[in-house]
Amino acid sequence: MEKYIEPFVEATSGVFTNMVGMDIAVGRPYICEMNSPHAWDISGVIGLTGEARGAVVLSLKQDLALTITATLTGREQPALNEDVVDAVGELINIIAGNAKKGLEESFKLVISLPTIVDGPNHHIAWPLEQTRIICIPFTVQGGKEFCLSVALETKREG
């Protein structure tokens, strides 16, 4: 299963370093309950189907989303508005696109266009029966954090 997750981790690191221009460190993965309360304000959901089925979700807090928007568009935004959603959507789009390159070549996988969910403690409808997800925490410069969560079901083990 790691082989499906790693491309997303690499794509995320790459995009943050090269596009947003932020130093990024990946933390130790952990497991959490799917619907436990969380502190994230905005999430991008990338769906996967094929030999592995599920979703990869990138979740951020408002302040990091605003910083990223300012870096990408050059305009400061006061709060989570449409521009911020667009900017984060674009960022996740690029991450999905970069991960897609590695994944669709090597595995029988199809990756969907990302969708954005926002709002405090927003609920993500994971397309699976299982109740746990693997979270990979990232720290960017200034100690801000965001999280890449993965829930996948593989048709074949390996």
Next chain:
Amino acid sequence: MTSGKFFREDDPEKMDMTIRYVLLNSMIFVGCTLLVLFGIESFKEQAPLQGILDFSMAAITLVGFVLLRTPAPFIWSSGLTVLSFMGLCAFLVYTGGVQNSGVLWAYSFPLLAIFLLGIRLGSLLTALLGLFLGMVVLIPGFSPQKYEAAFAFRGIGVYLLVTLCTMVYEITKMNKDQRLLKLTASLKEERDQIAAMKDNLREALFLLDRQGTIQSQYSPILETMLGKTNLTGETFLNLLAPSLSAKERGLLEDFFAMVLEQRFDAAMLEDINPLKEFTYLPPGGASPRTLSATCSRLQRENGEAYLLCTLRDLTREVELRRQLEEEEKKRQQEMRALFEVVHVDPRIFEDFIQEMDYQFVHVNGALKNSEQDNRQTLIQVYQSVHAVKANAVILGLSDFAEKLHTLEQEIKLIQNKEEITFQDMLHLTVEIEKVYREKDTFEQLLNRIRSFSATSSQLQEEQVLVQTLERTIKKLCHELGKQATLSVGTLEHGALQQLDFRLLKEILIQLVRNALVHGIETPEERQRKGKPAAGTIFVSLEKKGDQLCCVVGDDGNGLCFERIRQQAERRGMRIEPSKERQQLLQYIFSPGFSTQDEADLHSGRGVGLSLVKDRVYATGGSIKIATEEGKGCRFYLYFPLEKNHSVAG
């Protein structure tokens, strides 16, 4: 010569038309030259009428020559030429020509007309000219020349003969052409059918000659299977070379030779076929395929022996088969798990699941704690996995225990690495998540069992504890070939209420295991020492002032300081003789200590006592040990009563 026209190679009329074009061209050329020469001569001989006729005929022929080079149908140009030639012949016959030779020209007409215009039109024109010839030679006064009757009949006779011969020849030729056409058509149809079969078969067919080279008429699907185009002339063995070991290659060469030899029975050859199912590595690093080849001998008409081979792509079949087997295995595992679970009392099983939940919260907490480095986390994860494994073994969930054992080994592998990478931790997390899923399955099983035995009596905590420890001992004795009984001393119910039950159980299990594995001797050894064959493990729990005192003891061999010291020294520990005992006692509680050389499902890896120490210290408690070599060992655990809930979550 064919007037710049080209005919398709496979056109059955190609040869025919080529000849017609060549003939018409040369006729126009020769005719035109002759006509011009005749014309000039006629003018010289003061016969302008004939001269003009000659020239105009030449001009018409030239038009035909030009027409032949345009896309206009062949019949236009040939018709024009033939008609002008017919006119010329008629004129020559009518005038008699030089020395009455005009009639002779007419004899060449049937040949040309029938050949160039075909049997119908050609015969018609020939008949017309013949009629005109007859009239000229037979009817006196019709033409300026006078012919004698004998000459006339001979002239007409020869003309008829030439016409007849030409017609017979043409008809024969047409028949032959038609037959050829039919034959070609039926051959083509057959070839198309064979090609269609060959091209659409899911098996690839091909021929190999004695040298093993692929012949040209192979199925196109062969290229897909072998992942290579233009296979004609390739050596089949070389194509397989990357997929075969040297030994296999030798085997295959022998097999081909045997097939070619014709001496061997087909069924026997099929039995020893080394290509019955093999993994093929296509060039260019595409994913491997599973192929199956069969070979048989084929004698061709030229006397050469060939190998007729078929190749089948089994990749999908093999994949499906593998999936089926996996499903079957999984199903069997689930069945076995169900049977294993059914034997366990639901109350104890529920306790096991709660224990797992507790340990997994612990594991997750360790993973999530970003303050802590990977090595520290790994130790905690390992302890929890080990504790769950111990419980699984006690309950007889051997498959699950085996999985946890594998997980332990993976953790150990990561721990032994110089540098622990993100990938290692991700892999570990994924593996842990898989174990979590297994727990979910157990939970579902438990719920199902509960629905069957809703009325079963609820066991008291003391009973659960005692039963669990008894199971532990029974199980381990069986595995280790030892004998031991559990002796329960004071077990204050009130004391039990004040301590986290799960924590206590975990600690007791580890200590009991420790006593059995390291303390109690084998029955033979015990008898040699004059002890009863069955050892005794003693457990008690009571309140002593503001502390809870828990005692676990055995009448085994006691701690062997010599062995502990040896191991400590092997690990590079410096031991000061004055504090030797104290240092060694501390050492047995450190992670990684074990006097067993190899870890197995039941003990080893030295996690047991370090876990006990961590858990007791976490409550703010303390540990004392009393040991006497040859007599036994006792662990005294003290838990403060106020703080004992600090780790209960």
